[in-house]
Amino acid sequence: MFKQTLNISTSPHLKLGVSTDDIMRNVVWAMLPASAFAVYAFGLSVFLLLVTSTAAAVLTEHLLCRWSGKESTVSDWSAVITGLLLGLTLPPAFPLWMAFVGSVIAVALGKFAFGGLGYNTFNPALVGRAVLQAAFPAAITTWHPAFLEGRFTDIASSTLALPFMEPTYDAVSGATPLSAFKFDGVAADSADLALGLVSGSAGETCALLIVLGGIYLVARNMMNWRIPVSILLTVYVLSGIMHWVDAEAYPSPAFMLFSGGLMLGAVFMATDMVASPLTSKGVVVYGVLIGLLVVVIRLWGGLPEGVMYAILLANAVSPHIDSALQNRVYGTVKKAKAA
Amino acid sequence: MGLFNFGHKTFRHGIHPPEHKSETNGLPIRQFAFAPLLVLPVSQHIGAPSKIIVREGQEVMRGQLLAEAGGYVSVPLHAPVSGRVRKIANVPTAKGEMSLGIYLEAFPASGQEVLERDGLDWQAATPEEILQGIQNAGIVGLGGAAFPTHVKLKVPEGKQCEVLLLNGIECEPYLTTDHRVMLEQADDIFMGIRYLLKATGAQRAIIGIEANKKDAAEHLSRNIPEGLPVTVEVVPVKYPQGSEKMLITSVMGKEVPSGGLPIDVGAVVVNVATTAEIGRLLPHGRGIQERVVTITGPGVKKKGNYLIPVGTPLRFVLEEVGVADNLSEVYLGGPMMGMAVSNLDISITKGTSGILAFTDNEVHRADKVYPCIKCGACVDACPLSLNPSQMGILAKFEAYDDMAANHNLMDCFECGSCSYVCPSNIPLVQYFRMSKAVVRKRAAAKKEAANV
Numbered sequence: 001m002f003k004q005t006l007n008i009s010t011s012p013h014l015k016l017g018v019s020t021d022d023i024m025r026n027v028v029w030a031m032l033p034a035s036a037f038a039v040y041a042f043g044l045s046v047f048l049l050l051v052t053s054t055a056a057a058v059l060t061e062h063l064l065c066r067w068s069g070k071e072s073t074v075s076d077w078s079a080v081i082t083g084l085l086l087g088l089t090l091p092p093a094f095p096l097w098m099a100f101v102g103s104v105i106a107v108a109l110g111k112f113a114f115g116g117l118g119y120n121t122f123n124p125a126l127v128g129r130a131v132l133q134a135a136f137p138a139a140i141t142t143w144h145p146a147f148l149e150g151r152f153t154d155i156a157s158s159t160l161a162l163p164f165m166e167p168t169y170d171a172v173s174g175a176t177p178l179s180a181f182k183f184d185g186v187a188a189d190s191a192d193l194a195l196g197l198v199s200g201s202a203g204e205t206c207a208l209l210i211v212l213g214g215i216y217l218v219a220r221n222m223m224n225w226r227i228p229v230s231i232l233l234t235v236y237v238l239s240g241i242m243h244w245v246d247a248e249a250y251p252s253p254a255f256m257l258f259s260g261g262l263m264l265g266a267v268f269m270a271t272d273m274v275a276s277p278l279t280s281k282g283v284v285v286y287g288v289l290i291g292l293l294v295v296v297i298r299l300w301g302g303l304p305e306g307v308m309y310a311i312l313l314a315n316a317v318s319p320h321i322d323s324a325l326q327n328r329v330y331g332t333v334k335k336a337k338a339a
Numbered sequence: 340m341g342l343f344n345f346g347h348k349t350f351r352h353g354i355h356p357p358e359h360k361s362e363t364n365g366l367p368i369r370q371f372a373f374a375p376l377l378v379l380p381v382s383q384h385i386g387a388p389s390k391i392i393v394r395e396g397q398e399v400m401r402g403q404l405l406a407e408a409g410g411y412v413s414v415p416l417h418a419p420v421s422g423r424v425r426k427i428a429n430v431p432t433a434k435g436e437m438s439l440g441i442y443l444e445a446f447p448a449s450g451q452e453v454l455e456r457d458g459l460d461w462q463a464a465t466p467e468e469i470l471q472g473i474q475n476a477g478i479v480g481l482g483g484a485a486f487p488t489h490v491k492l493k494v495p496e497g498k499q500c501e502v503l504l505l506n507g508i509e510c511e512p513y514l515t516t517d518h519r520v521m522l523e524q525a526d527d528i529f530m531g532i533r534y535l536l537k538a539t540g541a542q543r544a545i546i547g548i549e550a551n552k553k554d555a556a557e558h559l560s561r562n563i564p565e566g567l568p569v570t571v572e573v574v575p576v577k578y579p580q581g582s583e584k585m586l587i588t589s590v591m592g593k594e595v596p597s598g599g600l601p602i603d604v605g606a607v608v609v610n611v612a613t614t615a616e617i618g619r620l621l622p623h624g625r626g627i628q629e630r631v632v633t634i635t636g637p638g639v640k641k642k643g644n645y646l647i648p649v650g651t652p653l654r655f656v657l658e659e660v661g662v663a664d665n666l667s668e669v670y671l672g673g674p675m676m677g678m679a680v681s682n683l684d685i686s687i688t689k690g691t692s693g694i695l696a697f698t699d700n701e702v703h704r705a706d707k708v709y710p711c712i713k714c715g716a717c718v719d720a721c722p723l724s725l726n727p728s729q730m731g732i733l734a735k736f737e738a739y740d741d742m743a744a745n746h747n748l749m750d751c752f753e754c755g756s757c758s759y760v761c762p763s764n765i766p767l768v769q770y771f772r773m774s775k776a777v778v779r780k781r782a783a784a785k786k787e788a789a790n791v
């Protein structure tokens with residue numbers, strides 16, 4: 001009556017059943033509404049941009065695994081996140097070949113060089129973007145107007161610029177709300193910002209859809225809500241204080257929250273599990289640190305936007321936050337010694 | 340004021356695996372059939388094996404002593420049925436290795452009345468006599484640990500036991516033996532408490548029960564005998580609350596020091612089924628012959644809570660209850676900490692609290708292992724606030740000493756919460772089990788070297 005062999009496995013014999021590729025896949029799902037809005041707002045160019053950056057990341061991951069004689073890790077979906085996320089941070093009419101280069105660098109330098117998924121110190125997409133920013137300072141700050149007539153049929157000429165050629169721009173929008181404020185002192189309407197009715201990077205404009213994606217992930221227990229909440233609260237409180245001190249010189253907290261890449265960064269970049277701390281306490285410190293850096297860079301730094309650098313810096317200190325803030329082990333008085 | 344205290348206190352972290360208790364928690368304990376041949380290893384407990392005092396061919400009465408305690412940390416073994424000693428030889432055990440034991444052939448139609456010796460009156464007996472009586476009855480922790488109870492009850496010189504904690508938590512999914520025992524054997528439990536209070540010198544007893552067994556909590560609260568200093572404390576459901584340390588924290592709000600014992604915070608913890616056994620056996624001078632086992636899981640046809648003679652072969656048990664055709668794995672104990680077994684010739688021992696059968700549908704083998712993505716789920720699950728993520732990485736580098744010295748590896752009691760939540764399917768508990776064994780071995784080797 002019995003099968004000849006029973007299997008042996010070690011305890012526990014129950015599993016929660018959420019695996020790493022499930023988490024990664026869901027992060028991709030969560031980014032889709034914001035991506036769809038980006039395509040809606042900026043048209044075909046952004047569609048091509050996102051496809052290019054995503055495909056390049058996946059391809060790079062696959063080839064690097066092959067060349068180093070490992071099994072391809074494409075199926076864990078993390079390369080898709082990197083590629084798509086990078087695409088969302090780029091200007092809408094960004095040349096595709098540059099985006100391609102950015103994705104290759106993101107995966108090769110940001111992830112593979114560290115040892116692959118789980119070992120990256122920084123969020124790979126941000127590494128890619130940082131390199132692009134250094135290499136192509138003009139292209140990455142040239143903005144394209146949203147909701148152009150004919151955006152679903154025409155491709156911006158800069159999008160198809162040939163490699164190593166100076167891209168030509170047919171329509172250039174004045175400035176993003178952040179740089180408009182920083183350099184011209186003009187503050188955009190917060191409601192327009194939240195709804196994404198402004199110009200900016202492809203995927204960072206519609207804060208509401210980004211938040212929606214975040215709520216989805218938090219509800220599925222696939223994102224640590226403490227990270228975005230502590231970042232946003234810090235930015236809100238600090239910029240609130242500054243605005244109260246001098247409303248002329250400093251933008252309103254709502255403007256700070258909804259402009260630029262803050263939402264995208266707080267929800268999808270800072271929450272990279274690998275590059276953020278492990279403990280709940282550590283995560284809050286990390287979030288506050290990012291918020292602080294964002295405000296400092298935006299209000300007093302030379303750049304209109306500071307989210308990318310803020311997160312990269314926080315990524316770098318995250319292991320130290322962890323070792324400084326280990327949980328107190330049960331039954332001990334002192335904290336466990338950090339390794 | 341209600342019947343019992345419904346606390347919201349609990350320990351830090353922990354997990355909520357699906358409970359699956361409703362499948363058996365309404366089924367009363369039933370006597371299981373007697374197997375024609377019982378297999379009785381002499382090592383059913385932690386400590387020295389029992390010493391066999393019968394010979395092959397000898398006829399024994401139910402309840403007769405088969406083997407006596409092999410030392411202080413050891414207990415005797417009694418005949419679960421009347422019958423004849425067929426053979427004394429190596430028998431298969433759950434751990435996979437063979438060890439000395441007795442094959443006992445049951446007499447088919449015998450009355451199976453039990454041999455009784457002089458009982459022990461709880462009022463007249465001294466604490467030492469009670470501890471001796473508990474050892475004589477062959478009693479070990481029935482929650483699964485199978486540690487000799489009299490050793491655990493011995494309050495060391497200079498320490499004092501303030502509270503006797505009765506463990507009715509039963510946090511392992513699927514298992515419902517303690518639940519049924521609390522519902523059906525309240526009098527035995529209270530009698531056991533009398534013995535235990537006296538043996539430990541504790542002034543009061545607390546019965547800790549999880550909120551998914553409110554009926555048991557109510558039943559016990561209602562039936563507390565006049566003058567017996569017992570309270571019932573209900574705590575929220577969370578795994579692994581049934582571990583001594585977690586229970587103490589949930590009920591008493593204290594933490595057992597790292598590397599210490601419950602008595603260091605003035606507590607002694609005894610499982611409720613063990614307590615019931617003490618209350619039932621000691622007045623009659625009897626020894627353990629059977630225990631309540633939950634037989635359940637998707638692969639079992641006649642699920643239930645059964646009173647099964649110790650030594651009943653697993654094969655006989657599964658044949659009696661019927662199993663699914665696509666049976667894949669069988670576990671002794673609960674699904675979180677229980678052991679998978681492949682050899683059906685092993686038998687039910689004193690520490691077997693459950694038998695679980697899973698079919699191909701439930702068992703997901705070959706889960707792909709990913710690198711640690713530092714998601715922190717294990718950190719938020721570990722009831723001891725260890726850092727399984729970090730320790731897992733260290734284990735990979737075989738940095739066992741670092742794990743023990745800086746990460747409290749030796750505190751890990753292998754509850755499996757970290758492995759349960761890990762999305763990367765990293766076999767964390769397995770790593771820690773192995774690492775602990777290495778550290779222990781190294782420590783032993785060092786000790787030996789120092790002694791030479």
Ligand code: SF4
Nearest residue numbers: 721751753754755757
């Ligand atoms: S098995 Fe050990 S490390 Fe893992 S959760 Fe349990 S006590 Fe913590």
Ligand code: SF4
Nearest residue numbers: 711712714715717761
């Ligand atoms: S649960 Fe697994 S993947 Fe997550 S931090 Fe722990 S070991 Fe790493």
